[in-house]
Amino acid sequence: MVTHVSDAHLVSIWSTLKILKLLGSSNDYLQLNYLFYNFTYLTNKEINNQKFKKKIFENIIQERISNLKQIAIKIQSVIQKIKYKDDIKTKGSSKLTKLSIEFAEKIKDLKITDKNGKNEIFEDLDKITKSIFSKSISKDVEYEINTRFLEVDIVREINNNDNLMTFYIINNLIKLIDYNDGIDKTYISFLIPLLIHNIFEEYYVPLNNTSLRRFEYKVNSKAIVQDENIHVVGIYQELVNEEELNSDTKKESEYDVNEETNALDVDDYDEEEDDFYYDNNYTDSYGE
Numbered sequence: 405m406v407t408h409v410s411d412a413h414l415v416s417i418w419s420t421l422k423i424l425k426l427l428g429s430s431n432d433y434l435q436l437n438y439l440f441y442n443f444t445y446l447t448n449k450e451i452n453n454q455k456f457k458k459k460i461f462e463n464i465i466q467e468r469i470s471n472l473k474q475i476a477i478k479i480q481s482v483i484q485k486i487k488y489k490d491d492i493k494t495k496g497s498s499k500l501t502k503l504s505i506e507f508a509e510k511i512k513d514l515k516i517t518d519k520n521g522k523n524e525i526f527e528d529l530d531k532i533t534k535s536i537f538s539k540s541i542s543k544d545v546e547y548e549i550n551t552r553f554l555e556v557d558i559v560r561e562i563n564n565n566d567n568l569m570t571f572y573i574i575n576n577l578i579k580l581i582d583y584n585d586g587i588d589k590t591y592i593s594f595l596i597p598l599l600i601h602n603i604f605e606e607y608y609v610p611l612n613n614t615s616l617r618r619f620e621y622k623v624n625s626k627a628i629v630q631d632e633n634i635h636v637v638g639i640y641q642e643l644v645n646e647e648e649l650n651s652d653t654k655k656e657s658e659y660d661v662n663e664e665t666n667a668l669d670v671d672d673y674d675e676e677e678d679d680f681y682y683d684n685n686y687t688d689s690y691g692e
Contacts, residue, residue: 420597420601423600423604424570424574424600425556425557425560426604426608427472427570427573427604427607428469428471428475428566428569428570429468429471429556429607429608430608430609431556431610432555432556432557433553433555433556434464434553434554434555434556434559435553436549436552436553437552439460439463439464440460444552448549448550451549452548454544454545457549458541460549460554461541461545461559461562462538462540462541462564463538464559465559465562465564465565465566466538468559468566468569469537469538469566469569471607472566472569473532473569475573476526476532476569476572477533478500478603479526479573479576479577479599480525480526480529482503482504482599483514483516483526483580485508486507486508486514487514487516490504490508499602499605500599500602500603503598503599507591510591511588511591511592511595512587512588513588514588514592515583515584515588516580516583517583523579525576525579525580526576536565537565538564538565538566539564539565541562541564577596580592580596581593581596
């Protein structure tokens with residue numbers, strides 16, 4: 405990984421290997437309070453409860469699997485357009501479309517099957533997308549969560565089906581190289597890193613994206629009204645201590661009665677801004 409400091413922040417230019425490890429993830433550090441809006445209100449003990457912690461990991465893994473399925477479909481689409489010289493010039497100006505146009509002109513005879521005309525690239529993709537999902541985590545998660553940031557590498561060590569989807573994508577790209585020869589093989593070797601980098605950028609969200617962070621802060625703010633009567637307290641409402649919830653609901657009801665009796669004034673609320681920014685931006689040196 406090459407790093408340098410720009411005028412505003414530290415810029416990281418990652419290798420293709422690093423990007424493959426992160427492929428399908430929104431960042432290399434996930435902000436749990438943005439993924440689970442009730443996370444901020446939980447104690448360390450509640451967060452590290454095995455049931456809750458497994459739910460966190462399983463949901464992160466499932467989101468990545470869903471993204472990897474989309475990525476495999478996008479890669480297959482680019483390969484098909486290059487192979488069959490599809491009329492892609494009239495279908496938008498995205499980076500992937502530009503890559504398809506460029507390499508459709510360079511690669512004259514893209515082979516997507518072996519010499520016997522079998523084992524087509526991504527031929528079982530439809531079956532894969534319908535059958536691979538996050539597996540339930542049976543073993544205890546030993547990692548203790550002490551901060552709202554969770555490193556993706558920690559999740560990947562669980563060795564769930566997200567790693568299987570990554571392997572599936574890489575294996576098919578390797579087959580694409582093996583099926584071809586000559587100058588076409590050389591161009592394919594150039595195409596694959598560009599394809600991976602550009603698709604990665606579609607899913608990667610830098611944590612120093614201040615506009616997005618401010619929007620997420622508003623969405624996850626304490627100012628959001630929670631109706632305790634219907635127990636809307638978060639994604640994992642079954643993990644909330646029922647006794648504590650009932651106690652809080654009772655107190656809230658008593659407070660509401662007093663408010664209605666004594667006054668109708670509503671105090672202004674100044675929302676505290678989150679001034680912490682984790683700066684880990686990614687700059688695509690390949691795209692336009």
